[in-house]
Amino acid sequence: MSEAYDAVVIGSGPNGLAAAVHLARAGRSVHVIEGHARIGGGTRTDELTLPGFFHDVCSAIHPMGVASPFLKTLPLEEFGLEWIHPEVPLAHPLDGGDAVVLHRSLDETADAFDASSAKMYRRVFAPLLGKFEETLTDLLAPPLRVPRDPLAVMRFGLRALPSTLASARAWFGDEKARALLAGNAAHAVVPLDRPLAPNAIGLMLMLAGHACGWPVAKGGSGRVSGALTAYLESLGGSIETGRRIARMEELPRAKAYLFDTSPSALAGIAGECLPASYRRRLLAFRHAPGIFKIDYALDGPVPWTAEECRGAGTVHLGGSLDEIVISEREVHRGIHPERPFVLAAQQSVCDESRAPAGKHTFWAYCHVPSGSTVDMSSAIERQIERFAPGFRDRILARHTMNCADYERYNPNLLGGDIVGGASDWRQLLARPVVAAHPHRTPDPAIFLCSASTPPGGGVHGMCGYRAAQEAMRGVLAKT
Numbered sequence: 001m002s003e004a005y006d007a008v009v010i011g012s013g014p015n016g017l018a019a020a021v022h023l024a025r026a027g028r029s030v031h032v033i034e035g036h037a038r039i040g041g042g043t044r045t046d047e048l049t050l051p052g053f054f055h056d057v058c059s060a061i062h063p064m065g066v067a068s069p070f071l072k073t074l075p076l077e078e079f080g081l082e083w084i085h086p087e088v089p090l091a092h093p094l095d096g097g098d099a100v101v102l103h104r105s106l107d108e109t110a111d112a113f114d115a116s117s118a119k120m121y122r123r124v125f126a127p128l129l130g131k132f133e134e135t136l137t138d139l140l141a142p143p144l145r146v147p148r149d150p151l152a153v154m155r156f157g158l159r160a161l162p163s164t165l166a167s168a169r170a171w172f173g174d175e176k177a178r179a180l181l182a183g184n185a186a187h188a189v190v191p192l193d194r195p196l197a198p199n200a201i202g203l204m205l206m207l208a209g210h211a212c213g214w215p216v217a218k219g220g221s222g223r224v225s226g227a228l229t230a231y232l233e234s235l236g237g238s239i240e241t242g243r244r245i246a247r248m249e250e251l252p253r254a255k256a257y258l259f260d261t262s263p264s265a266l267a268g269i270a271g272e273c274l275p276a277s278y279r280r281r282l283l284a285f286r287h288a289p290g291i292f293k294i295d296y297a298l299d300g301p302v303p304w305t306a307e308e309c310r311g312a313g314t315v316h317l318g319g320s321l322d323e324i325v326i327s328e329r330e331v332h333r334g335i336h337p338e339r340p341f342v343l344a345a346q347q348s349v350c351d352e353s354r355a356p357a358g359k360h361t362f363w364a365y366c367h368v369p370s371g372s373t374v375d376m377s378s379a380i381e382r383q384i385e386r387f388a389p390g391f392r393d394r395i396l397a398r399h400t401m402n403c404a405d406y407e408r409y410n411p412n413l414l415g416g417d418i419v420g421g422a423s424d425w426r427q428l429l430a431r432p433v434v435a436a437h438p439h440r441t442p443d444p445a446i447f448l449c450s451a452s453t454p455p456g457g458g459v460h461g462m463c464g465y466r467a468a469q470e471a472m473r474g475v476l477a478k479t
């Protein structure tokens, strides 16, 4: 009997949808099965607080979406996706009413620092920016490959290798420049005194800011998955929601199965289709600490003391380099920081469709130990009030989610891990296991396509795209 589909994708996060789109574009029959009632995984938008306030439940800011070598090739604007760029990508307020800003322009960013830090900023970033596209394409490929531009990758690697703490102190005397690097590196959810991952992720985000900006999706991040879905359906692909898969036997017949799931879920679902030794390695995959998030409906804009923060899409609230280093270190030691590093987004400053006229949405989270159910609302609000006194008076409603809430919402977010697995240097290379073709498994029909594969977390679709390429080169090439 012939298979019903060429490929079945389990999970409709941005990676599952990217995999499905790539296969459907190649003329393959594809069916996506999503466990949640709605498609999208980490790209959904909901009225979480009050009617008329549209909040991004997970992802909000999309430097990697707009820069993604795969998403860039898709006609997603025709299917409802519009990127909106705030006045400035990122602001980072400091005590005393000052703020450091990541502008689109490298020079404008550097000019705010003292002369020697400005010179160093240009020396570090300008050569990397000149080769941004080439470097990004190489860095978003599986790690054990010969890069297309080895020199550019080597230049990036030399800057990324040391810890952020060491680099920030060696490169910059100016506290503002140090804080800017630290805030970006903290997206890695790895302590900033560890090598490679924090600096690599921080540098890449800053370069993306200079090269492409940090946009939001007009109407909400749900438009990213909405556009991918609409495009997929236009190519003949089909989608089914509200069906959580627990065993291979529940799946329709197909030549290839692509799992947009955690490694442990794949091990459980695939069972004896995969050798016990490989399943053990999947189960040994380590997850990152979790997050606690608050979505606010506000009566007006956030009353930032620093003018520069008012038009920024993203705001990093954590003060100095040293302060951010301590708070991220505490999280990894199982401590809930009193002064957490807070990542905040104010989508409604550039996207009026997010809230009723004159009102605003505000999205803020901090890192917490894995699985935490501690309410971090007060700690987060103290950090916001520190840089925006009077913030609390603007709150109309709030909606919170802790690690357990996130894991219930999406089984990929194990213990509240939002990056698909710890992204320290070992798991940047071994994602989910050390392999030349990490999206493949020992069963030629089964692939892993989630953020637990290279290149890791973020809305860029590259994990799904790479897994789909592997399926096309492998089991689907024969048919």
Ligand SMILES: Cc1cc2nc3c(=O)[nH]c(=O)nc-3n(C[C@H](O)[C@H](O)[C@H](O)COP(=O)(O)OP(=O)(O)OC[C@H]3O[C@@H](n4cnc5c(N)ncnc54)[C@H](O)[C@@H]3O)c2cc1C
Pocket: 010, 011, 012, 013, 014, 015, 016, 017, 033, 034, 035, 036, 039, 040, 041, 042, 043, 057, 058, 059, 060, 061, 062, 063, 064, 065, 243, 244, 245, 246, 260, 261, 262, 265, 291, 293, 365, 406, 409, 410, 411, 412, 413, 418, 419, 420, 449, 450, 451, 452, 456, 457, 458, 459, 460, 463
């Ligand atoms: C709070 C938060 C904030 C974030 N902020 C940003 C941001 O601003 N910018 C950014 O780029 N990234 C951000 N991210 C990260 C980004 O959302 C993820 O890296 C990305 O969504 C991963 O995509 P994915 O397709 O691998 O998995 P997911 O998006 O997690 O999707 C997996 C899907 O698979 C489904 N699924 C899992 N198991 C099964 C099963 N057994 N059967 C059926 N369906 C199943 C799930 O229900 C889910 O819909 C954030 C994430 C969170 C949670």
